[in-house]
Amino acid sequence: MEIKEHTQELFLFAEMKQGKEYAFDFFFNYYYPGLCVYAQNMFSLPEEETKNMVQDVFLKFWNDRRKIVITTSVRSYLFVSVKNRSLDYLKKKKRQGTKVEFEGKDFSEEAIDTYVLSELETLFKESLDKLPARCREVFELSRFEGLKNRDIAKQLDISEKTVENQMTKALKILKLELKDYLPLLILFETFHFLK
Structure with missing residues (x-):
């Protein structure tokens, strides 16, 4: 993430912490689609479950805004939150006896970027067709x-x-x-x- 973009993101996060809804709306509109694509495909989650989970992450992001401390970027924070939420969901399914496969996957920020970019390229090619x-x-x-x-x-x-x-x-x-x-x-x- 470029320095200018990172600075803008931190400014918007500071605004959100003060209760400015426009800043939260920006993060939601900017990251929601990619978070859904990421959770749905990386963890093989059902579409409806994915949407609910990502919306829950954003709800918690808004409700806990005053106590959240972000050391990397809002983007990383949201992707890690969705990753953790997805893994919790899969662990719960596993306890209930449903077969799940998520071990061995690379969840680094670089891997997430590569994965989301690959999904976007596929969507673009389909649209071009x-x-x-x-x-x-x-x-x-x-x-x-x-x-x-x-x-x-x-x-x-x-x-x-x-x-x-x-x-x-x-x-x-x-x-x-x-x-x-x-x-x-x-x-x-x-x-x-x-x-």
């Missing part, structure tokens, strides 16, 4: 190959206006498909070409 063929072709030539509109128009034998229309359509569809994950996409800055 939903674009109409010409729309996808124009998007990929523009964003992946870095071609200008006039070069795309020439290569595909279409007008520049058609290229602009197809790009607008592609971005609109992708942003709609990925709307729940946009804060995470921005966080990882991997999908800057959606701008």
